[in-house]
Amino acid sequence: MHQLKNDRFLRALRRQPVDRTPVWIMRQAGRYLPEYREVRKQAGSFMGLCTNPELACEVTLQPLRRFPLDAAILFSDILTIPDAMGLGLHFVEGEGPKFSRPVRSAAEIEALPRLDPNESLAYVMDAVALIRKNLEGAVPLIGFSGSPWTLATYMVEGGSSKSYGRVKGLLYDQPRAAHTLLGKLADAVTDYLNAQIAAGAQAVQVFDSWGGVLSPETFREFSLQYMQRIVDGLHAGPDGEEIPVVLFSKGCNGHLEALAATGCQALGVDWTISLTEARGRVGDRVALQGNLDPAVLLASPEVIREQAAATLASFGHGEGHVFNLGHGITPEVKPEHLGELVRAIQDLSPAYHES
Amino acid sequence: MHQLKNDRFLRALRRQPVDRTPVWIMRQAGRYLPEYREVRKQAGSFMGLCTNPELACEVTLQPLRRFPLDAAILFSDILTIPDAMGLGLHFVEGEGPKFSRPVRSAAEIEALPRLDPNESLAYVMDAVALIRKNLEGAVPLIGFSGSPWTLATYMVEGGSSKSYGRVKGLLYDQPRAAHTLLGKLADAVTDYLNAQIAAGAQAVQVFDSWGGVLSPETFREFSLQYMQRIVDGLHAGPDGEEIPVVLFSKGCNGHLEALAATGCQALGVDWTISLTEARGRVGDRVALQGNLDPAVLLASPEVIREQAAATLASFGHGEGHVFNLGHGITPEVKPEHLGELVRAIQDLSPAYHES
Numbered sequence: 001m002h003q004l005k006n007d008r009f010l011r012a013l014r015r016q017p018v019d020r021t022p023v024w025i026m027r028q029a030g031r032y033l034p035e036y037r038e039v040r041k042q043a044g045s046f047m048g049l050c051t052n053p054e055l056a057c058e059v060t061l062q063p064l065r066r067f068p069l070d071a072a073i074l075f076s077d078i079l080t081i082p083d084a085m086g087l088g089l090h091f092v093e094g095e096g097p098k099f100s101r102p103v104r105s106a107a108e109i110e111a112l113p114r115l116d117p118n119e120s121l122a123y124v125m126d127a128v129a130l131i132r133k134n135l136e137g138a139v140p141l142i143g144f145s146g147s148p149w150t151l152a153t154y155m156v157e158g159g160s161s162k163s164y165g166r167v168k169g170l171l172y173d174q175p176r177a178a179h180t181l182l183g184k185l186a187d188a189v190t191d192y193l194n195a196q197i198a199a200g201a202q203a204v205q206v207f208d209s210w211g212g213v214l215s216p217e218t219f220r221e222f223s224l225q226y227m228q229r230i231v232d233g234l235h236a237g238p239d240g241e242e243i244p245v246v247l248f249s250k251g252c253n254g255h256l257e258a259l260a261a262t263g264c265q266a267l268g269v270d271w272t273i274s275l276t277e278a279r280g281r282v283g284d285r286v287a288l289q290g291n292l293d294p295a296v297l298l299a300s301p302e303v304i305r306e307q308a309a310a311t312l313a314s315f316g317h318g319e320g321h322v323f324n325l326g327h328g329i330t331p332e333v334k335p336e337h338l339g340e341l342v343r344a345i346q347d348l349s350p351a352y353h354e355s
Numbered sequence: 356m357h358q359l360k361n362d363r364f365l366r367a368l369r370r371q372p373v374d375r376t377p378v379w380i381m382r383q384a385g386r387y388l389p390e391y392r393e394v395r396k397q398a399g400s401f402m403g404l405c406t407n408p409e410l411a412c413e414v415t416l417q418p419l420r421r422f423p424l425d426a427a428i429l430f431s432d433i434l435t436i437p438d439a440m441g442l443g444l445h446f447v448e449g450e451g452p453k454f455s456r457p458v459r460s461a462a463e464i465e466a467l468p469r470l471d472p473n474e475s476l477a478y479v480m481d482a483v484a485l486i487r488k489n490l491e492g493a494v495p496l497i498g499f500s501g502s503p504w505t506l507a508t509y510m511v512e513g514g515s516s517k518s519y520g521r522v523k524g525l526l527y528d529q530p531r532a533a534h535t536l537l538g539k540l541a542d543a544v545t546d547y548l549n550a551q552i553a554a555g556a557q558a559v560q561v562f563d564s565w566g567g568v569l570s571p572e573t574f575r576e577f578s579l580q581y582m583q584r585i586v587d588g589l590h591a592g593p594d595g596e597e598i599p600v601v602l603f604s605k606g607c608n609g610h611l612e613a614l615a616a617t618g619c620q621a622l623g624v625d626w627t628i629s630l631t632e633a634r635g636r637v638g639d640r641v642a643l644q645g646n647l648d649p650a651v652l653l654a655s656p657e658v659i660r661e662q663a664a665a666t667l668a669s670f671g672h673g674e675g676h677v678f679n680l681g682h683g684i685t686p687e688v689k690p691e692h693l694g695e696l697v698r699a700i701q702d703l704s705p706a707y708h709e710s
Binding site: 163164165168169172173212213214215216217218251253254271272273274277293294295296298299300303307310330332 | 524569653
């Protein structure tokens with residue numbers, strides 16, 4: 001393996017000194033890039049792209065050729081796990097992901113298989129290994145998974161949802177069945193992330209995209225508890241190094257302290273809280289990753305620079321900040337606008353790291 | 356006018372002693388009721404129902420015939436104001452509200468007319484007066500409006516949105532135009548609610564349904580500020596009585612203190628924060644209205660009762676709680692389930708009001 005040339009991202013996750021704030025962008029490999037849309041077309045379908053290690057590697061590397069980003073993130077989808085469990089993932093134009101065989105009864109939950117990710121998700125590990133090879137140590141590679149709760153919402157609802165009636169009905173009416181499902185998913189996610197680590201992922205992120213639709217009690221019982229199990233079950237890297245884990249529970253600003261107490265290294269933070277407040281609440285227990293409103297990238301370059309400056313100032317001086325958006329970059333963004341943002345972070349952030 | 360027979364709701368909003376916790380339900384006149392669906396069919400269209408005072412009155416009263424609720428709420432839609440401004444409101448099956456003439460440029464914003472609600476929204480005032488007459492003082496009538504920011508999202512996006520790119524682009528790139536739009540909307544909402552009060556509304560609620568998509572700074576500048584103007588501009592009732600105003604900024608738990616400081620009488624609270632915490636943060640400055648997860652109504656009657664009990668316990672002893680869901684009741688709910696919820700509040704809440 002190549003020696004890592006840029007370790008800003010890993011150092012920031014560990015709250016160690018850096019020369020400037022590292023930056024990567026959720027969905028940095030995505031539809032806003034014309035070269036991505038080209039490869040996506042070539043792949044025929046979204047899952048065709050995810051399951052082809054060469055193409056997944058290519059789109060992972062695309063944003064790094066354009067912008068001096070400090071990390072790469074595996075190109076994949078959070079729904080690979082339920083797909084491997086046999087639920088029949090497919091995408092309906094304009095409606096998002098769908099499952100042909102959603103999981104709703106206790107019997108269906110019992111019947112879910114235990115995955116061997118190196119077998120049924122081998123294409124992901126192949127992509128991880130290939131990306132690591134092609135990165136040549138330029139920047140670290142982030143692996144990821146959906147959280148058990150977030151995966152469960154899609155598996156029970158059969159796709160995206162507005163009110164989450166079915167999956168919440170399961171929590172409220174059949175809590176034992178819900179716990180069985182979430183326990184199986186926590187095992188699957190842990191095994192999956194450990195396989196990504198073994199294949200070369202140098203940090204991992206858990207996307208709890210729908211944690212924010214739960215009440216405080218149900219969040220703790222049905223989402224947080226299972227992320228805790230994942231944090232506890234993650235292995236060290238091939239050289240025995242600790243692999244940092246980032247938990248990103250969107251819309252869960254009320255739970256930052258509890259998330260920080262899991263022992264994770266960093267929290268993703270959405271844009272609905274200031275980093276000043278978030279940092280004040282978690283202290284120096286974790287690093288923070290975020291949190292510019294993705295809509296700012298639709299504004300003018302001047303406004304982008306101004307808002308980037310405000311986000312850096314909001315975290316303030318000292319270590320433990322990874323700059324990112326508060327959610328994924330949207331397809332309408334002009335690539336030059338992202339360029340302006342990355343440039344602004346490079347220009348303005350060194351002032352926050354002078355000792 | 357008839358003497359008000361049940362003033363629990365108004366007393367709770369003023370944090371005065373009550374014998375039990377009052378209860379009403381957002382969207383209590385709605386699609387989960389077969390008798391509503393019948394009248395809706397008769398009306399031909401959703402806006403046909405809103406603009407017909409007799410039918411709007413009928414559906415407003417329907418839930419009160421089934422359940423011993425402590426308040427009625429005007430049946431209408433938050434988009435009546437932009438519709439009256441000439442934006443061409445229509446509903447597309449499965450896609451929600453749409454505007455034929457969205458407002459996007461500074462010139463289009465300048466051209467928006469100042470409304471006389473007693474003229475262009477006379478059908479609303481007629482409905483208010485008719486409902487008051489038919490209620491015969493049984494319970495108070497709540498009037499309502501969307502917040503300026505929430506109305507602006509629909510007017511600029513041309514309908515519902517996922518990422519709010521256009522309207523946020525306006526805030527970030529053309530803040531002066533955005534302030535002009537929001538100022539005009541704040542005037543329109545204030546005039547509209549004052550007309551509802553003059554026509555007979557005994558309390559009013561402002562629905563800031565999309566306040567939660569803003570960053571802390573943009574929320575204060577573009578949503579909160581304009582709700583403050585509305586609170587400041589509301590008139591007393593026909594007998595000189597203060598009309599309580601409830602602000603409901605969904606997804607804005609980080610802003611409860613700031614919302615409470617506007618001088619409103621009560622805050623709507625969604626289900627993602629415990630009432631214990633919310634009450635701790637706002638103290639006795641305001642009453643709280645909420646906050647059961649609407650999905651609980653899809654669970655069994657036993658679970659509904661248990662969760663209703665937990666919500667009452669979460670607010671705890673003392674005055675200033677109006678029981679409600681944390682968001683509107685959904686169409687799939689069985690009416691008997693709402694019956695069970697209302698019964699549970701009636702049975703269990705007196706224990707919290709013994710002196």
